[in-house]
Amino acid sequence: MGKRIDVQDLHVYYGSFLAVEGVSMTIEPRSVTAFIGPSGCGKSTFLKTLNRMHEVTPGGRVEGKVLLDDEDLYGANVDPVAVRRTVGMVFQRPNPFPTMSIADNVTAGLRLNGVKDKKVLAEKAEKSLRGANLWDEVKDRLNKPGAGLSGGQQQRLCIARAIAVEPQVLLMDEPCSALDPISTGKVEDLIEELKDDYTVVIVTHNMQQAARVSDKTAFFNLKETGKPGHLIEMDDTQKIFNNPSERATEDYISGRFG
């Protein structure tokens, strides 16, 4: 599991507004890549193009190519729904389905795509919850509503839900920004483990977090508000944080630390 992502000269639009300009990058399979950059530079926008969630927004469209192991996600015959089964996503704010129990939340992706076998679903729920380090905390209340969990537990529930459909790639948009340090630590540990099986891409405003969890870091920036964001550089996380090639990267990172 875990696929390579190859982005070639991607332009991302909201209607006629060019939000992200000319991004090319390669994301290695079974690695963790962090996207950093100032607010509004298009990290979320770009992230969502990797599983075609961007076009859910009215007017959202892209130009360019995103290859997943040599298959163009934006090819003519590609079904966006199928893309999203291969490339999962975890959002900034935990968003469990309020009408479903904990177990049903985890297996939602499977059930809604036609899996009916109770035994398979129960096994999948346990496996995914264990994978998300949540099993011990919820195993006695699997039939209670998912919305009754704490914020940190909800976020791990959402991660469990995302990995239950066995994607190849997992996208995370600021998954810890609504969480306390302890829950954040748990999610970071989890990302470390997920790397064995998945290709993980995470957007974060927390430099230490990027430094802790990622193998590669991509720095996005924008010249001024209203101008499109673009990729400044992408390199090994060590290099970006200690010895970046670009001046802008160094300014941004040292500005944050200083």
Add this chain to the structure above:
Amino acid sequence: MSTEVSAAERPLRGSGRELRGRSESASRKLRNTLATIVMWGAFLVALIPLIWIMWTVLSKGFSTMLDIVWWQKDQSGVGAAGFDKMIRGARHAIVGTLLMSIATSIIAVPLAVFTAIYLVEYGRGKLARAISFMVDILSGVPSIVAALFIYAVWVTTFGWRLMPVACSLALALLMIPVVTRSTEEMLKLVPNELRDASYALGVPKWKTIVKVVLPTSFSGILTGVLLGFARVAGETAPLLLLANYTPFLQQNLFSGNGMAALPTLINANVQFMSADKISADRVWGAACTLILIVLAINLLGRLVGRFTKVKN
């Protein structure tokens, strides 16, 4: 450090300003009191007719409703010798009101819910705006006009016999905009994050709507449906035009023999009211029953809303 100090100072500074503006605050207090009195006054004035109506209807009709015969018997035999000594029941009208309202809901609710789903989940551009505009117009159509329209189509254009179901059609025209609007509001309350979560799992849009959006907003939609139901249950104009009053219990929505309803039971008796005490009792009893039914359904709607509300 410095920001903390200024934050601690802020409440102090605020209270200082209030102390200085003491005379100003006295006049504000006066205006505040005046406004309170005016508002309470308006509220009490508005309450008078409500209490008056409720008191009149209850005091004149409640005792009639207490008799079990009222719920068991219809008005068959009306006009026969000796009948004018008996009040008999309103079962035919109660059953008719419920049957026609249920038929109305069966016609209106799917149309309204699908329209709302289209408007909220799919509708973009001209078509959606046109539909939304038409829903607005429909909600402004007087009930007698809706009834007249159905009458024209049913009788004049197709030449069919009048049946109670024609009345349900006219009532449906009145119910559709109410339920469409309330359903729309409920669907808009479903956070987009839930839709996104579902899409991100590779669930197609229609399935997201059926399995995520609708269950999340179900109780709200049901509340709206019940309120719409309560609204058409008390509607009269379409009954007068399309459902001939009959004193007999009639349970077939497709029969040509007419069907009674509580409003038309009132209408059939009201002309004898001043001369005949028993007719008057029937009128008030029917009014009371109608209020009871509408109130019960309203209450049910609110209870459903309260107890099945989804917490986010």
